[in-house]
Amino acid sequence: MAALGYIEILDVKGNAIERHGIESFPVSIGRAYTNQVIVGDPYVCPMHLTIAPDEQGRLIARDLDSVNGLRGQAGDRVATLEIQSGSQFRIGRTSLRYCSVDHPLAPTAVDGIELVSRLTSPFAAVAAGALVLMALCLESFLSSIERAKAINIISEPLPIIATMLGWAGLWSLASRIVVSHFNFAPHATIACVALLGTSLLGIGSEWLEFFFPAIPMLWLLGLLGYGLVLAGLVYGHLGFASFMRSRARLRAALAVSIAVIGMNTISYFAARSRFSTVMEYTGVLKPVDASLLPATSVDQFIAGSQKIKSELEGLALKAKVSQP
Amino acid sequence: MKRDIYLIAWVLVLLALPMRGAFGVQLTAGTPEIFKQYSEHVVKIEVVETASAAKASIGTGFFADKLGRIVTNYHVISKLVHSPERYRIVLTDVAGQTSAASVLGVDVVYDLAILRPDRRPKGFLALESKPVEQGTRLYSLGHPRDLGLTIVEGTHNGLLKHTLYPKVHFTGSLNPGMSGGPTLTQSGQVIGVNVATEGNQISFLVPAERAVALLEKTSSTANPAAASFLADVGRQIHANQTRYLEGMFGANTPRVELGPYDLPTKPTEFFRCWADALRRKELPYVSISHDCSTDDYIFVSSEQSSGIVRFFHQFLSTEELNPLRFFTLYSAQFQAGNAVMFGNEEEVTPFRCQTRNVNAAKGKLKAVLCARQYLKLPGLYDAVFKVATLGGRNAGLVSTLSLSGVSFDNVQSVSRRYMENIKWQR
Numbered sequence: 105m106a107a108l109g110y111i112e113i114l115d116v117k118g119n120a121i122e123r124h125g126i127e128s129f130p131v132s133i134g135r136a137y138t139n140q141v142i143v144g145d146p147y148v149c150p151m152h153l154t155i156a157p158d159e160q161g162r163l164i165a166r167d168l169d170s171v172n173g174l175r176g177q178a179g180d181r182v183a184t185l186e187i188q189s190g191s192q193f194r195i196g197r198t199s200l201r202y203c204s205v206d207h208p209l210a211p212t213a214v215d216g217i218e219l220v221s222r223l224t225s226p227f228a229a230v231a232a233g234a235l236v237l238m239a240l241c242l243e244s245f246l247s248s249i250e251r252a253k254a255i256n257i258i259s260e261p262l263p264i265i266a267t268m269l270g271w272a273g274l275w276s277l278a279s280r281i282v283v284s285h286f287n288f289a290p291h292a293t294i295a296c297v298a299l300l301g302t303s304l305l306g307i308g309s310e311w312l313e314f315f316f317p318a319i320p321m322l323w324l325l326g327l328l329g330y331g332l333v334l335a336g337l338v339y340g341h342l343g344f345a346s347f348m349r350s351r352a353r354l355r356a357a358l359a360v361s362i363a364v365i366g367m368n369t370i371s372y373f374a375a376r377s378r379f380s381t382v383m384e385y386t387g388v389l390k391p392v393d394a395s396l397l398p399a400t401s402v403d404q405f406i407a408g409s410q411k412i413k414s415e416l417e418g419l420a421l422k423a424k425v426s427q428p
Numbered sequence: 429m430k431r432d433i434y435l436i437a438w439v440l441v442l443l444a445l446p447m448r449g450a451f452g453v454q455l456t457a458g459t460p461e462i463f464k465q466y467s468e469h470v471v472k473i474e475v476v477e478t479a480s481a482a483k484a485s486i487g488t489g490f491f492a493d494k495l496g497r498i499v500t501n502y503h504v505i506s507k508l509v510h511s512p513e514r515y516r517i518v519l520t521d522v523a524g525q526t527s528a529a530s531v532l533g534v535d536v537v538y539d540l541a542i543l544r545p546d547r548r549p550k551g552f553l554a555l556e557s558k559p560v561e562q563g564t565r566l567y568s569l570g571h572p573r574d575l576g577l578t579i580v581e582g583t584h585n586g587l588l589k590h591t592l593y594p595k596v597h598f599t600g601s602l603n604p605g606m607s608g609g610p611t612l613t614q615s616g617q618v619i620g621v622n623v624a625t626e627g628n629q630i631s632f633l634v635p636a637e638r639a640v641a642l643l644e645k646t647s648s649t650a651n652p653a654a655a656s657f658l659a660d661v662g663r664q665i666h667a668n669q670t671r672y673l674e675g676m677f678g679a680n681t682p683r684v685e686l687g688p689y690d691l692p693t694k695p696t697e698f699f700r701c702w703a704d705a706l707r708r709k710e711l712p713y714v715s716i717s718h719d720c721s722t723d724d725y726i727f728v729s730s731e732q733s734s735g736i737v738r739f740f741h742q743f744l745s746t747e748e749l750n751p752l753r754f755f756t757l758y759s760a761q762f763q764a765g766n767a768v769m770f771g772n773e774e775e776v777t778p779f780r781c782q783t784r785n786v787n788a789a790k791g792k793l794k795a796v797l798c799a800r801q802y803l804k805l806p807g808l809y810d811a812v813f814k815v816a817t818l819g820g821r822n823a824g825l826v827s828t829l830s831l832s833g834v835s836f837d838n839v840q841s842v843s844r845r846y847m848e849n850i851k852w853q854r
Contacts, residue, residue: 249749249757251712317783317794379773383798383812385781387763391751394792394819399785402847406840409797412780413836416801416809419777423803 109189109204111141111155118192120201129163130156133195147172147196155187155202163187163202172196224290224344232296233265239303240264268295279345287344294340301333314388315398322386323372327365335361458614462567463579466616469553470609472520472571473500473529473543475507484515488570488609488622489543491552492643498543499555499639500608501623502534503727505541509534509657510729510804519545522577533646536661537668537726538593538638539623541608542646553610556617557637562586565614566598568631570606570622578606582629584619590697592672592724592735595632596620602631662805665726665734665833672696672722672735673838677845686716686743689817689825692849698722699737712748713757717741726833731775732802734833739846745823758824762794762816765828776810777801785818790851792818799839811839815850825852 107127112120124141133141136150143152149170158164165185167174173181175194185193189204222228240261245252272292279287309326316322339357342348348356400408469491474483487504491497498519508515508531517529527547534541560566564584572578582600598611602625610618611633620633676695684693684703694701701720721738728734742761746754781798799811813829829846831839 246752247756249713249753249760251710251748315785317785378778380778381769381771382767383779383781383796385763385766385783385796385798387759387766387783387794387796387814387816389755389759389762389794389816389818389824391755391821392818397785397792397818399787399792401787402844405782405784405786405795405797405847406844408784409782409799409840409843412782412797412799415780416777416799419780420801420803420806423773423777 107205109202109207112201112203113143114192114199114201118199130154133200134168141200143195143198143200145196145198148198149196152195165193170195224287224293226289229289229292229296232293232300236268236296236299237261237265239300243303264299268292268299271295275341275345282346283344290344291341294337294344297340298333298337301336302330305329305333310388311390313386314390314392317386318400324369327368331361331365334364459567459579459581462612462614462616463569463577466553466610466612467522467569467577467579469549469551470522470569470577471498471545472574472577473498473504473608474518474520475505475515476518478514478516483518486571486574486605487607488605489519490569490608490610490618491545491549492542492555492618492639493552496545496549496552497532497643497646498529498545499610499621499643500541500543501621501634502536502539502541504608505531505534505543506727506729509661512657517543519543521549531657532652533642534657534660534664535638535642536664536728538634538642539727540621540634540639540642542642553612553616553618555636555640555643556613556619557635557640560584560613560619566600566611566619567614568598568600568602568606568609568611568622570602570609572603572605574605580606582611582631587635588632590723592698592722593726594635594638595623595724596635598622598631598633599629600631601625601629658804661728662808665728665805665808666835668726668735669834669838672698672737673834673842676737676842677849681849684718684741686718686741686825687745687823688853689741689743690851690853691718691741691825691827692739692846693718694720698724713744713746713754715761716743728802728805728833729775731770731772732805732833733770734808736830736832737842739827739829742826743823744826747822749822751821754822754824758816758826761826762814768810768812771800771810775803777803779812786815786847788847788850793847793850794818795847797839797843799836802833805833807835808833809836809839811843813839813843813846815847817850817852825850 107125109126111124111126111131111133113122115121131141132139132151132154133143134150134152135143135145135148151168152170153165153167153174155163155165163186165174165187167183172195174185175181176185177192187202189202189207192199192201194200241257244257244260248257269292272288272295275291276286276288279285279291305326309322313322335357338360339353342353342356471489473487473489475485476482477484484507485504487500489498489500492499505517508517518526519529520526527545529543529545532542532544562585566582566584568580568582570578580600580602582598585597585599588595588597596619598620602622606622609622611620611622612618619636621639623632623634625631677692681692681695684691699720700723701718703718706715718741722736725736726734744758744761749757777800779798779800781796783794783796786793786795793815796814797811799809802808810833811831815827817825827850829843831842
């Protein structure tokens with residue numbers, strides 16, 4: 105006989121962990137083995153609940169004078185409850201859902217494995233490596249202020265490439281130990297992408313500093329960016345070097361990233377509070393048409409410098425207190 | 429009779445010859461006498477660290493009036509002024525007898541101090557305020573490098589021209605340790621107080637009239653609290669600022685052209701300016717610099733000075749580098765020299781800076797103002813003001829102004845006038 109529907113026993117997140125086919129009504133639910141749906145929950149009575157259609161054909165769940173009762177989706181205790189396809193209710197500490205056989209389903213998910221395998225193929229690693237090399241050579245060329253020689257421009261990024269390959273190699277070793285596969289190509293691709301991300305962040309923060317020097321703590325924004333790149337790096341590597349599920353990897357990646365950002369921030373403030381004869385200012389200059397630059401007036405600049413005076417007075421006061 | 433007269437005349441001529449010889453060597457022969465006659469009025473001054481009883485600085489001083497007051501340099505006893513609880517003064521006379529002394533007054537601008545010894549002296553050296561002719565033979569006394577009391581001969585070469593603080597140019601070898609000692613004429617008149625040397629017989633003296641003025645201003649008996657001198661030093665530096673900063677970089681400031689830039693130069697006579705250009709075949713850019721600085725400064729402590737004004741223009745241009753590469757160079761030059769040599773955490777705060785893009789009269793500038801505060805002299809700051817012109821693609825100007833030991837109001841007003849003086853054709 106074909107099933108009319110299913111009673112699903114749900115976990116705390118609402119996912120079905122057991123399904124019981126319903127071939128006819130009434131359906132009895134409880135802890136006793138005489139029930140059609142047996143629920144192994146000590147807070148559920150042996151004969152806890154029945155579901156049966158009424159005169160109008162509506163499905164009604166009825167509490168059989170149980171100890172802990174029947175509760176609707178809102179959590180209030182009821183004697184009877186109208187049930188439709190998808191309705192959730194609770195007996196004891198167990199959540200249940202009724203679904204008819206024609207209950208609508210979510211669209212089929214696209215399997216991302218094919219895309220991932222393409223991105224982690226040796227070809228992708230070579231392409232990413234070439235891109236990194238080009239980017240580093242370009243950076244080396246633009247940062248050179250002497251007559252550029254090709255050999256210097258190409259040789260300068262080589263230590264960085266070597267370090268990156270070493271990094272990918274270490275992760276490959278970890279992969280070999282944990283998942284029995286080296287996965288060197290995907291680890292190298294991930295390292296390349298992270299390096300490119302770091303370079304782009306560096307360029308972005310320089311331009312931001314140049315255009316908006318008045319924004320305080322702009323470096324913190326850059327640090328957050330680096331934190332995200334680091335989280336992505338760890339998340340990606342763990343995907344190929346462990347059996348961790350996606351959420352666990354994300355948590356691990358964020359933990360590492362937050363720890364690194366935290367340590368950097370602490371060391372920045374520690375260094376700032378130490379005495380130094382160095383003037384720290386953002387002196388980045390860019391070849392931009394002056395009309396595009398937001399600028400303050402001379403008066404505003406001079407008036408704004410009063411903040412330096414206040415800050416120095418605070419520092420002087422602090423120094424006097426701390427000096428014997 | 430006539431023969432007798434000739435004979436007497438010849439005898440006189442013959443007698444006169446050795447006398448002329450004696451007069452001819454009188455300058456050198458007089459030196460030992462001068463030393464003998466005046467050395468007892470000169471003392472060695474040691475500033476001793478109380479806890480360790482070790483000397484922290486050494487100098488010379490001399491009794492300058494009948495009250496027994498001693499004149500020396502402020503820089504000889506500056507440690508005591510800055511930390512009276514840590515140091516004390518020990519005087520040693522030519523006979524080797526030691527005694528203590530206290531400070532009665534200081535003139536930080538002219539680098540002078542008046543001390544009162546615990547023991548009454550036998551005599552003193554008279555100060556001579558009247559001008560002395562250039563070329564006059566002078567004798568300087570002092571304790572160079574603690575080697576014992578020494579006399580040095582030299583000549584008076586007039587007052588230095590174009591200096592902020594008048595100084596006598598003494599052509600003689602002063603050495604460390606002689607600071608605060610007297611320089612006197614053959615007749616024993618003190619015309620200056622040893623203060624500085626630039627080596628190779630180029631030395632400087634504080635004119636005696638400044639010591640006379642300080643002696644007149646300083647109480648002879650009252651013993652001011654040691655801590656009060658630091659406040660006095662602060663007040664003197666504050667008051668002195670108007671002398672050299674007022675109107676600096678005003679509308680009539682002389683101009684110099686560097687490429688398309690029309691820039692301030694030599695604002696007053698007491699600045700020295702230098703220019704140079706870096707054009708080398710192996711470099712794909714040209715750097716032309718123009719550097720001006722005050723010759724003189726006020727010694728505040730071994731880690732601090734006041735009154736130094738320095739500005740530096742650097743014009744960079746290229747025909748080879750693309751704009752992105754040129755700006756790598758330009759940024760590096762703008763960020764270069766971001767550390768100063770002097771300063772410790774007992775004397776100054778760390779620097780704090782402000783960076784902005786500023787709309788100046790002739791175009792946009794990247795402007796940075798950094799300042800730090802003096803801890804023991806409240807209200808005084810060191811400041812560095814930097815600008816770089818924006819909007820160019822293969823040329824740019826970095827200009828830096830440094831001020832030391834000035835009020836924050838002066839930091840702001842001088843920086844503003846300096847910025848207004850930077851002009852260029854677009």
